[in-house]
Every structure is written in structure tokens, then in C-alpha cells.
Amino acid sequence: MGILEIVKKLEEAGHKKIKFAICDIDGILRSKTLLLDKFIEITEKQAGFCDVVFGWDSSDRCYDNVEITGWHTGYPDKKANIDLNTFRNVPWDNNIPYFLGDFENDENNSACPRTLLKQIRRQATDLGYKAIFAQEFEWFNFLGTPNELAASSFQKLQSLTPGMFGYSQLRPSLYKEFFNELFDLLFQFDIPLESLHTETGPGVYESAIRYDEILKAADKATLFKTAVKEIAYRHGIVSTFMAKWNEDLPGCSGHIHQSIWNADQSKNLFYSGNPTKPMSPLMESYLAGQLYCLPEVLPMYAPTINSFKRLRDGAWAPTTVTWGYDNRTTAVRVLNGDEKSTRLEMRVPGSDMNPYLAMAASLASGLYGIKKGLKLESPAIVGNAYAKQDAVKLPSNLMEATKQMAQSTLANEILGEAFTNHFTKTREWECREFAKAVTDWELKRYFEII
Structure with missing residues (x-):
């Protein structure tokens, strides 16, 4: 279904907004709700989406060890593609139109999970x-x-x-x-x-x-x-x-x-x-x-x-x-x-x-x-x-x-070397975050007796 056909369908249904989402490195959907007119504008080019979605963990804590984004890059918007083939309506949310997106793959952005899968599928x-x-x-x-x-x-x-x-x-x-x-x-x-x-x-x-x-x-x-x-x-x-x-x-x-x-x-x-x-x-x-x-x-x-x-x-x-x-x-x-x-x-x-x-x-x-x-x-x-x-x-x-x-x-x-480097750095971060945490197990085991 092309953009013109989709827009016609949305307008006939009376929709004024859409939702689209990017999947981050942990599998979490990071989404935006857009005015329908804005959606029409960006499908003619690309949507801007802050690349912090690949620069922080599942708790929104920013990595200190990755290269593709961070304080050193200023967390800019990157070009995101909205995949029109993913169009569906959310039946438990007033049938709001919904789309998935992904990021272009280049030397400065090699962290998008959906883009990686598309590359492997192409092989x-x-x-x-x-x-x-x-x-x-x-x-x-x-x-x-x-x-x-x-x-x-x-x-x-x-x-x-x-x-x-x-x-x-x-x-x-x-x-x-x-x-x-x-x-x-x-x-x-x-x-x-x-x-x-x-x-x-x-x-x-x-x-x-x-x-x-x-x-x-x-x-x-x-x-x-x-x-x-x-x-x-x-x-x-x-x-x-x-x-x-x-x-x-x-x-x-x-x-x-x-x-x-x-x-x-x-x-x-x-x-x-x-x-x-x-x-x-x-x-x-x-x-x-x-x-x-x-x-x-x-x-x-x-x-x-x-x-x-x-x-x-x-x-x-x-x-x-x-x-x-x-x-x-x-x-x-x-x-x-x-x-x-x-x-x-x-x-x-x-x-x-x-x-x-x-x-x-x-x-x-x-x-x-x-x-x-x-x-x-x-x-x-x-x-x-x-x-x-x-x-x-x-x-x-x-x-x-x-x-x-x-x-x-x-x-x-x-x-790919760029993806592997980024992904393993995020897992190293996960291990460091856990290593400094004081767990319930430690409190129960050591608090009084040690």
C-alpha cells in the first residue's frame, strides 16, 4: 500500500494522528505520536529521531563507552525511515494508525536492530x-x-x-x-x-x-x-x-x-x-x-x-x-x-x-x-x-x-565489525551496572551476620 492510498484511507476514517516506533538495542519500542499532516510531510523524505535511543540502556541511563552517539556527538537526530509496509491499526487504542521504522545504516549509525536484520535477510x-x-x-x-x-x-x-x-x-x-x-x-x-x-x-x-x-x-x-x-x-x-x-x-x-x-x-x-x-x-x-x-x-x-x-x-x-x-x-x-x-x-x-x-x-x-x-x-x-x-x-x-x-x-x-563493537559495549555496560548494585541477596546474606 503506497503513501497516497494510506493517507486516503486514514483521512476517510477520520484519523488526525499516527504513531510510529523505533526498536532500540534492548528490544524496547521507542515511539512518537505524530499529527497526520506531519506524517505526510516526513514520508516524502525521512523522519528525524534522536539517536539517544541507541545511546542509553533500558533504564534511560546513557552509556559512557559507545562511539556512535553520546555527549561527544551531542545526541543528534538521525534519519529514520517509516516502513509503510508495517501499517496496522491498534484495536485497543481507538484504532490509531501504527507504523514501525528503522535507521539508515552508515558508518555513524550501525546500531539499529531492524536495519541489521534487513541486511542479513538481504544476504x-x-x-x-x-x-x-x-x-x-x-x-x-x-x-x-x-x-x-x-x-x-x-x-x-x-x-x-x-x-x-x-x-x-x-x-x-x-x-x-x-x-x-x-x-x-x-x-x-x-x-x-x-x-x-x-x-x-x-x-x-x-x-x-x-x-x-x-x-x-x-x-x-x-x-x-x-x-x-x-x-x-x-x-x-x-x-x-x-x-x-x-x-x-x-x-x-x-x-x-x-x-x-x-x-x-x-x-x-x-x-x-x-x-x-x-x-x-x-x-x-x-x-x-x-x-x-x-x-x-x-x-x-x-x-x-x-x-x-x-x-x-x-x-x-x-x-x-x-x-x-x-x-x-x-x-x-x-x-x-x-x-x-x-x-x-x-x-x-x-x-x-x-x-x-x-x-x-x-x-x-x-x-x-x-x-x-x-x-x-x-x-x-x-x-x-x-x-x-x-x-x-x-x-x-x-x-x-x-x-x-x-x-x-x-x-x-x-x-559486521561496527555493530559487534557497539553491541558488545552495551553489554559490557550492563555488566558494570550490575556489578555496582547492592542486591537483596547480599543484604540477606551479609547485613547482620558478617
């Missing part, structure tokens, strides 16, 4: 491939408002429902208006869900988003997290996508399903058609690339201090560089069905990751394997991957993972 297109991706999320829900939770210092939180009720028919009926609105309003927002159900844990839901080509899939996954939170607000509920909010409860995943098709999406190139050899050679090389690159790009899948609290043995999250057929203890799960459903599931990401970055890392790693003709160096894990003592272990914390990525020539090669 696939140039090879004659179409990447089909989908993401699934787990998240916890709590009763209350943001003010109430903040006032309580996030202590004594009341879960939406009590008890461990995975795949429950009973529990969603307690807050059925919220449950049904999630499914129905997200569909109207062009984020169709394949499934929505409770997961094991008090007040936790899981949802699988319908698959699409990779950029649209990342758009939907990014919008999904914010949309869920906004819909939850309508019901006096706060949703969290932390990877591990409680030591004693399961973590929250953000698994990525993926397959490579030919250009017109008529043939799944992962499908072998041979039941005795279920993976095509291309699928094997793609999988080998994902495993080979995984330790070098781990912060793209696990970007926070908290991410690594989820990556623990026996906690439904992988800890090793392993793969297996329909095995939920490995890093990558191979799903072989018919031609339509044959795919890989990258199980490392938690629900706290940035979908653009996680999908970019996934696709870039797989393409690396294809380009290099990599072969699988280890057999499929049968049984418990946590018990495989000889398997390569993933880095166990964000600092270790960030150091490995920052020193990686491989990460520079598949993601």
Missing part, C-alpha cells in the same frame, strides 16, 4: 533463499499496576493465578476476558497466534506466533511483547518477559522456529523427502553453522544479566552446544515432519531477547554454515543433553559471553 535473498521464521514466548502475569509494583519494590507480587497449571483448561477461565482479548486483539493487530495456553507456573502463559518471512516475523514478535503489556494494563495486570523472575519457578523462553525456502516459497529447502535421512544437506549445513557460531553470538540470544539465570541444567533451557531430533534438552531441536513443517527450533533465547537481534544472529549463523559448507561435527543427542559431560558448554554469565563475542572475528564477519 539470504541474494542466495535465492526466503527465510521463514516464527517466535514463541512464555511470560508471567501479575495483578496490579506499574505504580503498585514499583511502590512495593517488586516484592510480594500476586500472580494472576496460583499453582502449577500447565496446559490448563481451568485457569484461563478465571480471567477469560484478558485471555480472549489477547488472542482476538492481537489477531486484529496483525499478530495472529497459532496457540495460547497456560504454562507450568503461577500466572504464566505461552503463545506461538504464526510464521512469516523473517522481517515480518521479527516485527510481529517485537510488537507482541509491548502489545501484551498494553492489553494487560486494560485488566489491571502487569506482564513480564524477564527470562527468570523467580529462582524457584521455571524461566521464560523465546524459542525461534526457522526454515529456508526457495524464493517463491514453493519448496522447503530443509525437507529431504527421504525418511532415512530426514535433513537435507542444506539443512545440515545451516544447523552446523548455528552450532559453530552459537558461543560467539550468545549475547544476541541472552542479552541481560538475568538471561543466564534461566540457562541452567535441568531447567528446560539449554546449557550446551548440542542438537537433537525433537529433543528439548538441546540448544537446537530438529523437527522433521512433512515438507511444510520441517524446521529448526533455536531454544537458547529467553523471552527477554530482542527479536530482531536474535533472528539476525540465527539467520547469519545458518547462512555462514551454508556458505562454508559446514558439516555436523557431533551426532544428535539422544536422551538428556545435560548429562553429556563432553559437550561444549555455553558461557555461564553475560560478562563471559560478552568477552567472547567482543573478541570474535567470526561475530565481526557475520554481523
Whole structure:
């Protein structure tokens, strides 16, 4: 749909304003609401958007160690493109027109996650491939408002429902208006869900988003997290996508399903058609690339201090560089069905990751394997991957993972040196911020007894 057609549609509907958003390095949508006339003006050129959105962290604290923006540059406006193909209406906000945008990529601005994904997607297109991706999320829900939770210092939180009720028919009926609105309003927002159900844990839901080509899939996954939170607000509920909010409860995943098709999406190139050899050679090389690159790009899948609290043995999250057929203890799960459903599931990401970055890392790693003709160096894990003592272990914390990525020539090669440098600097900042914090654990452990 072109700008003239969009404007005509908006004017006929009586809209006077639109909203558009940029996704920052942490996966947070930073948005503006614009007068319709202003929107028309900037679509003829480009929108100005302060590049501080790539110069501060999730708490709006400015980085002191990045180069592309900062006090030394004066935090200028950068040219942002509004992608008209992302046009949708927000059904829970008076159907306000909504668009996503991204920043031009140049030597002075290499931090935009959506732009990075577009670059990696272009590599696939140039090879004659179409990447089909989908993401699934787990998240916890709590009763209350943001003010109430903040006032309580996030202590004594009341879960939406009590008890461990995975795949429950009973529990969603307690807050059925919220449950049904999630499914129905997200569909109207062009984020169709394949499934929505409770997961094991008090007040936790899981949802699988319908698959699409990779950029649209990342758009939907990014919008999904914010949309869920906004819909939850309508019901006096706060949703969290932390990877591990409680030591004693399961973590929250953000698994990525993926397959490579030919250009017109008529043939799944992962499908072998041979039941005795279920993976095509291309699928094997793609999988080998994902495993080979995984330790070098781990912060793209696990970007926070908290991410690594989820990556623990026996906690439904992988800890090793392993793969297996329909095995939920490995890093990558191979799903072989018919031609339509044959795919890989990258199980490392938690629900706290940035979908653009996680999908970019996934696709870039797989393409690396294809380009290099990599072969699988280890057999499929049968049984418990946590018990495989000889398997390569993933880095166990964000600092270790960030150091490995920052020193990686491989990460520079598949993601670009400028992006890798900026991203790893932001993760180093995250580690420094945590290192100086005094935690509840320290107070309980040391305050009186030490």
C-alpha cells in the first residue's frame, strides 16, 4: 500500500494522528505520536529521531563507552525511515494508525536492530533463499499496576493465578476476558497466534506466533511483547518477559522456529523427502553453522544479566552446544515432519531477547554454515543433553559471553565489525551496572551476620 492510498484511507476514517516506533538495542519500542499532516510531510523524505535511543540502556541511563552517539556527538537526530509496509491499526487504542521504522545504516549509525536484520535477510535473498521464521514466548502475569509494583519494590507480587497449571483448561477461565482479548486483539493487530495456553507456573502463559518471512516475523514478535503489556494494563495486570523472575519457578523462553525456502516459497529447502535421512544437506549445513557460531553470538540470544539465570541444567533451557531430533534438552531441536513443517527450533533465547537481534544472529549463523559448507561435527543427542559431560558448554554469565563475542572475528564477519563493537559495549555496560548494585541477596546474606 503506497503513501497516497494510506493517507486516503486514514483521512476517510477520520484519523488526525499516527504513531510510529523505533526498536532500540534492548528490544524496547521507542515511539512518537505524530499529527497526520506531519506524517505526510516526513514520508516524502525521512523522519528525524534522536539517536539517544541507541545511546542509553533500558533504564534511560546513557552509556559512557559507545562511539556512535553520546555527549561527544551531542545526541543528534538521525534519519529514520517509516516502513509503510508495517501499517496496522491498534484495536485497543481507538484504532490509531501504527507504523514501525528503522535507521539508515552508515558508518555513524550501525546500531539499529531492524536495519541489521534487513541486511542479513538481504544476504539470504541474494542466495535465492526466503527465510521463514516464527517466535514463541512464555511470560508471567501479575495483578496490579506499574505504580503498585514499583511502590512495593517488586516484592510480594500476586500472580494472576496460583499453582502449577500447565496446559490448563481451568485457569484461563478465571480471567477469560484478558485471555480472549489477547488472542482476538492481537489477531486484529496483525499478530495472529497459532496457540495460547497456560504454562507450568503461577500466572504464566505461552503463545506461538504464526510464521512469516523473517522481517515480518521479527516485527510481529517485537510488537507482541509491548502489545501484551498494553492489553494487560486494560485488566489491571502487569506482564513480564524477564527470562527468570523467580529462582524457584521455571524461566521464560523465546524459542525461534526457522526454515529456508526457495524464493517463491514453493519448496522447503530443509525437507529431504527421504525418511532415512530426514535433513537435507542444506539443512545440515545451516544447523552446523548455528552450532559453530552459537558461543560467539550468545549475547544476541541472552542479552541481560538475568538471561543466564534461566540457562541452567535441568531447567528446560539449554546449557550446551548440542542438537537433537525433537529433543528439548538441546540448544537446537530438529523437527522433521512433512515438507511444510520441517524446521529448526533455536531454544537458547529467553523471552527477554530482542527479536530482531536474535533472528539476525540465527539467520547469519545458518547462512555462514551454508556458505562454508559446514558439516555436523557431533551426532544428535539422544536422551538428556545435560548429562553429556563432553559437550561444549555455553558461557555461564553475560560478562563471559560478552568477552567472547567482543573478541570474535567470526561475530565481526557475520554481523559486521561496527555493530559487534557497539553491541558488545552495551553489554559490557550492563555488566558494570550490575556489578555496582547492592542486591537483596547480599543484604540477606551479609547485613547482620558478617
